[in-house]
Amino acid sequence: MLAVVQSGALSGIDGLPVQVEVNTGEVGDPKLVLVGLPDAAVKESQDRVTSALANSGFDIPRTRTTINLAPGHLRKEGPIFDLPIALGILSATSQLRTDIMERFLIAGELRLSGRTCPIRGGLSLAILARNEGKDGILLPRKTAQEAALVADIPVYPVDSLEQAASFLDGRIQIEPARPEQSPFTQRRPTGESVDFSEIKGQQALRRAVEIAVAGGHNLLIIGPPGSGKSMIAKRIPTIMPEPTLEEYLEILRIHSAAGITRNENSGQWFERPFRSPHHTISDVGLLGGGSIPGPGEISLAHNGVLFLDELPEFRRSTLEVLRQPLEDGQVTISRSAGKITLPSSIMLVAAMNPTPDGYTGAEGRESRSTPAQIQRYRSKISGPLLDRIDIHVEAPALSIDELRTEKEGEKSATIRERIVEARGLQLDRFQGTRATANALMSHRQIREYCRLDKSLGDLLQNAMEELSLSARAYDRILKVSRTIADLAKSEKIEGNHLLEAIQYRSLDRNLFY
Structure with missing residues (x-):
């Protein structure tokens, strides 16, 4: 039968x-x-x-x-x-x-x-x-x-x-x-999460992180060991807006297909993912694949944060696979078993030291790296990949006074309120389009929402020429400027917004302290 x-x-x-x-x-x-x-x-x-x-x-x-x-x-x-x-x-x-x-x-x-x-x-x-x-x-x-x-x-x-x-x-x-x-819909209990108030000093870095999250911008943090790069990165999910049910279903769907359970037993809640792979990860582990293609770390971080600590220690070929997903928000994998397309709309957060041994001399500790070693170290990160990172920010070493202070910093909940308000402006602005944040604006939307008057246009042109920036970096500056204006509740981009966005191109200026 x-x-x-x-x-x-x-x-x-x-x-x-x-x-x-x-x-x-x-x-x-x-x-x-x-x-x-x-x-x-x-x-x-x-x-x-x-x-x-x-x-x-x-x-x-x-x-x-x-x-x-x-x-x-x-x-x-x-x-x-x-x-x-x-x-x-x-x-x-x-x-x-x-x-x-x-x-x-x-x-x-x-x-x-x-x-x-x-x-x-x-x-x-x-x-x-x-x-x-x-x-x-x-x-x-x-x-x-x-x-x-x-x-x-x-x-x-x-x-x-x-x-x-x-x-x-x-x-x-x-x-x-x-x-x-x-x-799978339970929220994390109050008091169990890490908080931005635990961060000592680093006001400029905290400001850059707030801007990055408010607009969904990719972020690179450069600083010596102990300056708080990893500590701040791990607290970024606490200031991100809570995912919508649709976004969470996308997250859960990817994790479920990968065999990763998101529930109270695993310590994961109704929140955005934070993935932090080790620098020894393979191309397939980061991008996805296998004999029967499945999601990698890029897709597992979809609608959340992919944190790459010690960025230059990753294999260059591994870093280069990030370029297409960062641009398109999805990754296509072709294998003999078939071809699949996986979502990978992520906020990339990366951290690195300014030199191979971590120090430049500005911290009161002399660097033992030679100029040739420093050049090789920095050249592990390609120009096209740096172009796709909107914000480069320096994290100086903390002073003893900053470390000893008992004063708490601003809480994550307070920062999140400002970010949610800025994101709300962006959602209204891009209603009916694929963009949900300033970082995802198309070229047409950049022309429409990031208009500059003649004086600001000339200012940006001078910066482009002085720093030898690419056309992609030009767009990134405008997107970051728009986010800074949103945080300031300004309808148009002002001079101070543009100047602040330009200063977040540290690597373009080759300023490694």
Whole structure:
């Protein structure tokens, strides 16, 4: 007898429909035959499913059974098909009614006992079920808590094979998972987060960070060891606006596809991601890829912050893969298994020392780096990559008086209020367009919203000529100027706004102290 169960597979972060076809009663040895381009984990499902059926009180097929995962050209990976295969066998052997099966999309891993286990990509599968017009989707309970955030599709949490079969057979009812009860929407408890008030001194750096976050600008911090570069970078998420539900679903979808759980047990909350890979990371680890392409650190930081500490220590080839994602807000990966496009709209924050040993002499500690060593160190960062970083800011060494002060700095909540207000102006300005912040303005929008009068135009032209800036740097200065004006609640860009934006091109001026 033939039975068909609707399931899905992941391609990048997208769910693709897969039909699990089960045919029993064939002539031959009593065994399961699995076809349809399965990987090793899918092939192993035969043994898991057989044990799960027996331990759940169901009969195991005594004839040859063929299981086909269609379409055959799509490579299938992971244990995601355990539950639909088991239910397909029950349907094909008349242990379960078949008329209701095609109304649901089903996915889940099974233990030998018949209990379900969480899987990757629950959010993407729920979106697939909604797009396919299904009546609902059956998923393991923890995966269902994540998928419940998708609107207009009932998500039924199942704890075991027996429970799933009883529900489909009409013997029991299961309440759909409710999004308001999902642990994935919990906010971080007050007092658990780090705060900007813990930062000592560095007023100029704090100002640059506020401007960068207010406009979504990329930021490079240059300073000696101990000047607070990493400490400030790790507190940037505390002043960023809370993500909208749509933005958070994009974040959660990428993390789910990568197998990263965002809930209270992992210390991650309803907030923007902060990713800080080590400088030994590979090109694939940063960009994404693999034999079956998946998201890398750039995509895992989508709608949040990608922090690269000790920037020149990264391999140059690794840094160069950042150029296209920073410009386009997405990354395209081509492999033999297929081509995928992943979102990567990030705020890049990078930190570096001014010299290889970290010191220049301005800190009261003489640098032992030779001019040739310093030049090699700085040249690890290409000009095209620097062009894509809007703000370069210097972080001088802290004095003993600054370190000893008991006075707290401005709190993150206060800074965030100003940033949210500035972002609100930008959202109103760009309503109906793809841009959501000043850093994402198109050339046409720059001409429209960053107009300069003749005197300011001449000022910028002189700066361009003196600093030998590129056309891309010209646009970056205008975007930063617009953000500074927004923070000042000014309708037009004033002279002080433009001058402040120009000074944030430290590396163009080759000023490394």
